[in-house]
Amino acid sequence: MMGYVGKGAEDLAEALRRRNVWYALAMEDIADQYKRTLLGPFWLLVNYLAFAGTFVVIFGHNAAIHDFAAYVAVGLFVWLYLSEVILQSSALFLREENFIKGLTLPLSVYVLRLTAQSLIRAGFAMAGCVAILLIAGTLPTLAWLWSLVAIALIVVATPAAIINFAVCGAYFPDLQFIVTNAMRIGLFLTPIFWADNGGGGLRSAVYLWNPFTYFLEAVRDPIYSGTLPFHAFAVVSLIAAMLWLSALLLLGATRRKIVFVL
Amino acid sequence: MVSIRAENLSLVYRVQPRFSLGRSRVPFAAVGGQIGGKGRDHQVTALDGVGFSLSAGDRLGLVGRNGSGKTTLLKVLYGIYEPTGGIVEISGRVDALFNINIGFRREATGRRNIFLRGLVNGRSREEMEARMDEIIAFSELGDFIDMPLKSYSQGMAARLAFSVATALNPEILLMDEWIGAGDRHFQDKARSRMNELAESAGIVVLASHNEPLIERTCNKILVLEQGRVLFMGDKEAHFEKGNASSANGG
Structure with a gap:
């Protein structure tokens, strides 16, 4: 088992050495997608603002949550990032079939290419998120630094999550459709627009057992309530560690075999 | 010194049996070869006991029908497929021109x-x-x-x-189905560059159905059939034996 982890780490280390490859490809991907458009990648900012803005305007009045705009802006920003990464990664190796069958790049190159792409996209959404916070009157405090730490933690966990979903998706292509449905439902089951009112029951159970809750809390709480959500940080760190262990294991065990199942 | 040595090379892989409610389709298409196994559990033998050695200046032509293992062999040499048996020893930097x-x-x-x-x-x-x-x-x-x-x-x-x-x-260049890039003028240029490459102590391995191209370009021929070596030797011996057209029938 440790042998597999070592091989997985080798693959990743090789990809890190060849960072100019995935960085260049990620930039091309973004540029290609918005070629010949007026706004270019600023569409990413518009997408986010339209989505978050609509929610705040429509549901903001009767919400039981104070500072609804800040709550939604941060929660939605984190959720959109996580769901995009997961959605994109379950079919990653299927999409990269031509490259995988024609080149000898380590699989982690494709993983880091998607990571870089997702981070660039998230950068635009983050600008929108900060804009909403400022407009809503939530001014920066030192506690925001904890949110940055939480974001860094999520970024660190991203390649691991991608590897897990990408390897499973290569062997089990149904995964991409399962994930599409799960993410659609997850938008409602994750506390983005609602909070746990502490009343117990189904809503509290969903809040407690949904792992996405903790990713949102870790980033949101320092900005929203100025507190350090220690519990959420612990859960996110634990999930990240588990994701990395299983990612390296899966990668090491399958990196030479995936080319045959695509 | 640039060289390639392959000994008793084999590539066998299992086609993953998949549960599917959808209409069943042929579950393997990636690599040719012989198909064995029972029921849903298929095994494909794409290469079987392939051995040869090449040294600086060699231009090897890989010939054989569709699915005989030419591309698979190139991909093993390049490092995309890991062989399941045998040895490949390559010294020199390998570049490939598979999919243009x-x-x-x-x-x-x-x-x-x-x-x-x-x-x-x-x-x-x-x-x-x-x-x-x-x-x-x-x-x-x-x-x-x-x-x-x-x-x-x-x-x-x-x-x-x-x-x-x-x-x-490239010290070693692998090419698949290179049907001649560009017009006549460019093809002449390309051919002379390939000769230069092979002469400057490089190795070229070229898989093609284009017999005249192989004859003009290569000095050694390896004929594959169902993943096995049918013939390996000098170009002259191959074309004299007259097995050229039968091997290129696909």
Whole structure:
């Protein structure tokens, strides 16, 4: 088992050495997608603002949550990032079939290419998120630094999550459709627009057992309530560690075999 | 010294049995070879006991029908497939020209594509920048080099691909179904570059159904059938034996 982890780490280390490859490809991907458009990648900012803005305007009045705009802006920003990464990664190796069958790049190159792409996209959404916070009157405090730490933690966990979903998706292509449905439902089951009112029951159970809750809390709480959500940080760190262990294991065990199942 | 040695090389893989409610389709298409196994559990023997050795200056022609294992062998030599048995020993830097469109992006200019193609093939930024002018000159694309690739004809794209792959002084070059990039004039240029390459202590392995091309380009021939070596030796022996046309029937 440790042998597999070592091989997985080798693959990743090789990809890190060849960072100019995935960085260049990620930039091309973004540029290609918005070629010949007026706004270019600023569409990413518009997408986010339209989505978050609509929610705040429509549901903001009767919400039981104070500072609804800040709550939604941060929660939605984190959720959109996580769901995009997961959605994109379950079919990653299927999409990269031509490259995988024609080149000898380590699989982690494709993983880091998607990571870089997702981070660039998230950068635009983050600008929108900060804009909403400022407009809503939530001014920066030192506690925001904890949110940055939480974001860094999520970024660190991203390649691991991608590897897990990408390897499973290569062997089990149904995964991409399962994930599409799960993410659609997850938008409602994750506390983005609602909070746990502490009343117990189904809503509290969903809040407690949904792992996405903790990713949102870790980033949101320092900005929203100025507190350090220690519990959420612990859960996110634990999930990240588990994701990395299983990612390296899966990668090491399958990196030479995936080319045959695509 | 550049060399390739393969001994008793085999590649057998299991086709993963998949549960599916959808209409069942042939579950394997990636690699040819012999199919064995029972029920849903299939095994494909793509290469079976392949052995040969090549040294500097050799130009090996891989011939055989569709599905005989030519591409698979090239991919094993390149390192895309890990053999399940036997030994491959390669000394020298390997470059491959399998799919001429790989790593090319339609929206990017020819110049940018040269750079990207170099990167995905493991070359550094500096190396590519140093070679850029030479590659552009060889491709004869002129002002088109700063136009997006989507404005190129197929022949132009092939010329660009060939120029990048061969301009980097590969010590070992693997080519699959290279049907001759560009027009007659460019093909002559390409052929002389391939000769140069092989003469400058390189090895070329070329898989093709194009018999005249193989005869002109190669000095050794390896005939594959169902993943096994049917013939391996000098070009003259192969063409004298008259098995050329039967092996190229596919």
